[in-house]
Amino acid sequence: MGAEPILELKEYTLFFESNHVRYSILDAISxxxxxxxxxxxxxxxxCGKTMLGNSISGLLPDNVKGIQGQMRFFGVDLLSLSAKKRNKYKGSKISMVFxxxxTSLNPVISIGRQMTDVIRQHQPVHRSQAKSIALKWMSEVGLPDPEEVFRSYPHQLSGGMKQRVVIAMALSCNAELIIADEPTTALDVTTQYQILQLIQKLQKEHRVTFLLxxxxxxxxxxxxDRLAVMYGGRIIEAGPTGLVLKQPVHPYTQGLLKCLPGQGKTVEDLYTIPGVVPSPVDFPEGCRFSTRCEYRNSKCSEQKPxxxxxxxxxxxxYACHYPAGGEEKSIAAPFG
Known part of the structure; x- marks a missing residue:
C-alpha cells in the first residue's frame, strides 16, 4: 500500500468576475x-501556480465570486468548513513559505518573539516551552547559533537565513503540508542550492510533505517526486518527475523543456514558445494552449481536451487532443 493522501483536489474551480463577466481563473484542478x-x-x-497555492492555504482574494469542486485535507472537505474552522488549518496544518x-517576517519584532507567538497561537505551551521548540527547529534547518538568531531582528539576517527562519516557523507548528512558492528565486545561486538541500533533507528525515x-x-x-504542469489555470500534464521530463506528452511541456539552456547552446539556439499566456478573461473555449500550439486545429480551440x-x-x-502532434487518443482516465 502506498502513502496516505494528505491533500486531494477534485475538479476544483475558482471563479472571478470582471465587468460583469464571470471566468474561471483555476479550472477543474484535480x-x-x-x-x-x-x-x-x-x-x-x-499560469495560476501561486493562485492554486494560495487557495489551498485559504488565502483567497476578496474578488472570488464562486468555488466549485472539492478540496480534501485528510478527508475533510475544507470548502465545506466555516471561515473560523478553516482558519484553524492555516499555520497549524498547512503552512506557506513565500x-x-x-513577506512573512515583521521587521520591528525580534525573530524569537515572532516564532514563539506563532507557536503559542497553535499549541498550548508556555513561552519558555515555545522558545525551546523554536530553537530546536532553528537548529534543524541549519541556522548557525540559534540563540543569536532568536535575539536578532530580520534586517540583521541574510536572505538565506530569513528563508530558513520562515521554514523553521512552519515546521514548529507541526504543519502536515508546506506549500513553498518559489522559495529560492530571491536568493543568490549558492544560497538557492543550500535551501534546496534543506528542503530535500526535511522531506527525507522528517517526512515533511511539500507542494513546491x-x-x-x-x-x-x-x-x-511528481510534477503537475499548469497552463492557463489548468493542469495539462502530470506524472512522475522522471517520466514527465524524459518523455513529455503535452506540446506545452515539450516547449518548456526546449527553452532550457544547455551545454553548447548559444542565445540564438534557445527556443521560445511563441506568444504569451492569455489573460483569464480571454482564455479559449477549448484547450487554453491552443493559441500558441504548433499542432492546433479547429477542434483544439473549440473543445476542452x-x-x-x-x-x-x-x-x-495529459489533456491534449493531439499529444506531440500525433493521433487523437480516446482512453480517458482520472488524474490521481
Missing part, C-alpha cells in the same frame, strides 16, 4: 499529494 511526497507545480508566470521571506511551486524546471527535476492516458505513456496523464 491533484493528489501523499504523505512524505514532494510534488512540483511548474509553468510560466501567469518567495520573499520579508516553481517556474524552474531544473529545481523541479532536482527535488520533486479530457484527462487521458494511453499504453504509450503509462503513469502519465
Amino acid at each position: 491533484l493528489t499529494v501523499k504523505r512524505g511526497e514532494l510534488v512540483g507545480i511548474v509553468g510560466e508566470s501567469g 518567495q520573499n521571506p520579508n 511551486i516553481t517556474h524552474d524546471m531544473g529545481v523541479a527535476s532536482y527535488l520533486c 479530457p484527462w487521458q492516458t494511453d499504453d504509450e505513456h503509462p503513469g502519465q496523464w
Whole structure:
C-alpha cells in the first residue's frame, strides 16, 4: 500500500468576475499529494501556480465570486468548513513559505518573539516551552547559533537565513503540508542550492510533505517526486518527475523543456514558445494552449481536451487532443 493522501483536489474551480463577466481563473484542478511526497507545480508566470497555492492555504482574494469542486485535507472537505474552522488549518496544518521571506517576517519584532507567538497561537505551551521548540527547529534547518538568531531582528539576517527562519516557523507548528512558492528565486545561486538541500533533507528525515511551486524546471527535476504542469489555470500534464521530463506528452511541456539552456547552446539556439499566456478573461473555449500550439486545429480551440492516458505513456496523464502532434487518443482516465 502506498502513502496516505494528505491533500486531494477534485475538479476544483475558482471563479472571478470582471465587468460583469464571470471566468474561471483555476479550472477543474484535480491533484493528489501523499504523505512524505514532494510534488512540483511548474509553468510560466501567469499560469495560476501561486493562485492554486494560495487557495489551498485559504488565502483567497476578496474578488472570488464562486468555488466549485472539492478540496480534501485528510478527508475533510475544507470548502465545506466555516471561515473560523478553516482558519484553524492555516499555520497549524498547512503552512506557506513565500518567495520573499520579508513577506512573512515583521521587521520591528525580534525573530524569537515572532516564532514563539506563532507557536503559542497553535499549541498550548508556555513561552519558555515555545522558545525551546523554536530553537530546536532553528537548529534543524541549519541556522548557525540559534540563540543569536532568536535575539536578532530580520534586517540583521541574510536572505538565506530569513528563508530558513520562515521554514523553521512552519515546521514548529507541526504543519502536515508546506506549500513553498518559489522559495529560492530571491536568493543568490549558492544560497538557492543550500535551501534546496534543506528542503530535500526535511522531506527525507522528517517526512515533511511539500507542494513546491516553481517556474524552474531544473529545481523541479532536482527535488520533486511528481510534477503537475499548469497552463492557463489548468493542469495539462502530470506524472512522475522522471517520466514527465524524459518523455513529455503535452506540446506545452515539450516547449518548456526546449527553452532550457544547455551545454553548447548559444542565445540564438534557445527556443521560445511563441506568444504569451492569455489573460483569464480571454482564455479559449477549448484547450487554453491552443493559441500558441504548433499542432492546433479547429477542434483544439473549440473543445476542452479530457484527462487521458494511453499504453504509450503509462503513469502519465495529459489533456491534449493531439499529444506531440500525433493521433487523437480516446482512453480517458482520472488524474490521481
